[in-house]
Amino acid sequence: MIWLQTKKIFIVILGAILNALAMNFFLIPANVYSSGFTGIAQLLSKVLSDYSPIHVSMGFLLLVLNIPVAILGWKKVGKSFTFYSFISVVLSSLFLTIIPVYKFSQDILLNAVFGGVIQAIGVGITLKWGASTGGVDIIAMVLSRMKDKPVGPYMFVLNAIIVMTAGYLYGWEKALYTLVVLYASTRVIDAIHTRHAKLTAMIITKNAEELKQAIHASLVRGITMLPARGAFSNEPKDMLMIVITRYELYDLEKIIKDVDPHAFTNIVQTAAVYGFFRRE
Structure with missing residues (x-):
C-alpha cells in the first residue's frame, strides 16, 4: 500500500x-x-x-x-x-x-x-x-x-x-x-487513458459478495449479478456487470486487484445507457 x-x-x-x-x-x-x-x-x-x-x-x-x-x-x-x-x-x-x-x-x-x-x-x-x-x-x-x-x-x-x-x-x-x-x-x-465516456466492466469471480460490497463502498454504481460457469474447469462462478465513467476506472481496477486478483475482467466501450445510471 x-x-x-x-x-x-x-x-x-x-x-x-x-x-x-x-x-x-x-x-x-x-x-x-x-x-x-x-x-x-x-x-x-x-x-x-x-x-x-x-x-x-x-x-x-x-x-x-x-x-x-x-x-x-x-x-x-x-x-x-x-x-x-x-x-x-x-x-x-x-x-x-x-x-x-x-x-x-x-x-x-x-x-x-x-x-x-x-x-x-x-x-x-x-x-x-x-x-x-x-x-x-x-x-x-x-x-x-x-x-x-x-x-x-x-x-x-x-x-x-x-x-x-x-x-x-x-x-x-x-x-x-x-x-x-x-x-x-x-x-x-x-x-x-481511454476515449470512452462510459465503460462496462464484466467481472468473473468466485468472491462475488465480497467484491460487490467493496465496489458499493467506493463507487455510486449499481451492479447486475449473473451466474456463470467455467467451460474448462466447470467451476461455478458469478459475473458482476457494472457501468462506470472513465474517471472511475482506476478505482474499480484497484478494488478488483485487492479483493480478487484472480478475477477475469473485461472492459468494453458503452455507447449509451438507458435507465437509472446510479445507485441510491
Missing part, C-alpha cells in the same frame, strides 16, 4: 512537471492557449498584464480557480481523488512559477503541437493513476456521481470561451492554433 501511494505521488509530480514544461516552454512563449482551467488562468494572466497595471502569475491564478472546485470535490466525489488532484494543482502552480519561460522554437505550429502533446501526457498518466489535474476533471466527477450528465457540453462551452476570447483580443490566428492544441491533447489523452 505504501509503495502504491509513493508511486501515485511520483506520477502526480511527473504530471505536474510535464504540464508546467508544456506551458512555459511551448504554449506561453507562442501565446497559444491551453484548455480548461489552465487556459483560463493563462488567459486571465495575459489580459491582466496587457490591459491593467496588475500582474498576477498564471500559477497563482490556477491555484485560486481550483480551490472552490477542490472543496466541491472533497464533499461530493471523495477525499482520496480530490486530495491527489489538488496536490497536482498545487505542484503545477509551483512549477509554473519556478520554471522559467523559454521559447524553443519560433514556429507557432510546432509550439502548439508539442505543447499540447506534452501537456496531454501529463494529464493522461495522472488520470490513469486515479487522480486528475483539477478543474474540469473534478467537475466531471461531481456530475457523474450526482447525475448522469455528460461533461462534454460543459467542456465545449468552457473551451469555446477561451478560444473566442483569445481570438478577439489577440487575433484569430492564435485561436486557430489553440484548436490545434485542443485536438492534439485530446488524442493523446484518449490514447493513454
